[in-house]
Amino acid sequence: MKSLTICLPDIAFNHATSEAKRKGIELSSFCSGILADLLLTNFEIPAANFLPAVSLKTTSSPAGTPVPPSSCPTPTTQAFDVAEHFKGFPSDSIRFAQTFLDEALKLPPVKGSQIRAVQSSRGIRIEPNFVFIEYLMSRGGKAGIGVSFYGGPHRHENRPDILTKGIPSYSRAKIYSDSDLQAILPHVRQSYELKYGKIG
Numbered sequence: 001m002k003s004l005t006i007c008l009p010d011i012a013f014n015h016a017t018s019e020a021k022r023k024g025i026e027l028s029s030f031c032s033g034i035l036a037d038l039l040l041t042n043f044e045i046p047a048a049n050f051l052p053a054v055s056l057k058t059t060s061s062p063a064g065t066p067v068p069p070s071s072c073p074t075p076t077t078q079a080f081d082v083a084e085h086f087k088g089f090p091s092d093s094i095r096f097a098q099t100f101l102d103e104a105l106k107l108p109p110v111k112g113s114q115i116r117a118v119q120s121s122r123g124i125r126i127e128p129n130f131v132f133i134e135y136l137m138s139r140g141g142k143a144g145i146g147v148s149f150y151g152g153p154h155r156h157e158n159r160p161d162i163l164t165k166g167i168p169s170y171s172r173a174k175i176y177s178d179s180d181l182q183a184i185l186p187h188v189r190q191s192y193e194l195k196y197g198k199i200g
Contacts, residue, residue: 019167080101080117097123104130132147152165155194
């Protein structure tokens with residue numbers, strides 16, 4: 001990906017800052033999503049822009065100690081333990097969030113950018129940003145998660161009713177059950193492909 005410096009009117013900057021903070025995502029990711037959505041609508045990105053998924057392999061030293069070979073690529077994903085970062089939250093909230101994250105982290109990296117998860121104020125953001133967990137539910141013992149996906153609802157194929165309009169250029173959904181989770185998981189990959197191009 002390329003970096004770009006842009007100037008915004010004060011009122012636009014303040015509004016973007018407020019919305020990004022409310023959603024627990026970085027201002028740059030919020031603005032990037034809006035701009036990318038405008039530029040990439042109805043535009044196909046060649047699959048050549050992607051690196052294939054790779055795994056880390058090791059060889060053994062003479063002493064029998066596994067060591068990574070110098071030519072070995074770095075892993076494509078970084079593990080994120082939701083239970084470790086959100087202690088005391090309902091078990092289903094943690095389980096839904098972990099399953100959602102694992103679905104995102106298994107996707108191939110965009111060239112030069114390894115996919116990783118980072119805890120935000122109330123949820124978990126994904127970098128590069130194409131989906132994120134807005135929050136894990138905990139109040140009153142209620143279990144579930146709120147999640148956002150790149151691409152408005154009209155851009156997602158076979159979208160379930162729980163996928164609705166979110167922040168500009170994004171859709172959102174609330175997950176309360178396993179059936180909700182299974183219905184929404186395919187849209188993790190759809191969001192990735194809407195923003196970065198088809199995999200394969």
